[in-house]
Amino acid sequence: MASTVEDTGTARPVPAGSRFGGSGFGTAARPVRPTGVPLRTRSFFGGIEMTVQTVPDGYTTVTPWVLSHDTAALIDYLTDAFGALELPGSRFVGADGRIGHAEVRIGDAIVMMFDIDPTIPAPPAFLRLYVEDADEVHRRAVAAGGTSVTEVTHLFFGDRVGRVRDPFGNLWWIQSRVEEVTPEEMERRLVDPEFVAAMAYVQSARFFPEQPSAE
CATH class of the missing domain: 3.30.720.120 (Signal recognition particle alu RNA binding heterodimer, srp9/1)
Known part of the structure; x- marks a missing residue:
């Protein structure tokens, strides 16, 4: 089975692969999509040529x-x-x-x-989740069994951000953009006591519970 990739008119060989990478189902081997270029792969299976979309819908x-x-x-x-x-x-x-x-x-x-x-x-995963209402989703994540790491806080760059550790140890940043902040206003907020305190709060939080004492 062989494949070639077409981008700007130049075809180059690429290794065949499966999208089920990392889980024991093989390793994905996909070309990086250049900006603005819709990649298509010409694949040959049993002598039959077919064209497929390299990044699935x-x-x-x-x-x-x-x-x-x-x-x-x-x-x-x-x-x-x-x-x-x-x-x-x-x-x-x-x-x-x-x-x-x-x-x-x-x-x-x-x-x-x-x-x-x-x-x-x-290993813990760290994921950011943009939502319409960070406060509501934060409450729901805690009610479902998660632990609040930081309460939802308005930060200097215009997002309300809270963090939840799920029951499996993964960290979720739950965010909503609530305002568009100009570079000038963002710079001003970096020394604004209210926003300085807000950032100090989120930066001081412990992501994970402290380990048991060795004593």
Whole structure:
């Protein structure tokens, strides 16, 4: 099976790959889309040529992974907290019962996830979520079982920002743009006591619970 990519009229060979990268389903190998250039791939399967879109509909250039020991429970939390929708047909379950791949849509973005080896600590993911009402979504994320790391705070660049740690240790920045701030006003706010205090508050927060004492 071979593929070529067309961009500005020059075709170059690219490795074939699967979109299910990082979860045991292969490694994705996609060309980077140049700005303003709609890439198309000419692929040959069994001697039949077909043209495909290199970035599937609904996907953006960057798609985050969230690794967990309980992906099913993580999906339930994201559904309750952020209105996530699991993509039909995206969940693959292995013979051991662990989820090897799943995808959810939150707003206009897709988040991928899978169960990792239970003997390996799950690394925390850090994600920013833009929403219409940061206060309401922050409350909902906490009510669903998350822990508030910082309450929603109006910051100097024009966003209201709160942070929640979900039950699986992932950090979510929950933000709403509430005003457009000029560079001049932003510079003024950097020394405004109200905004200085607000930034000091969010910067002083601990992302994760303190480790148990060794004593």
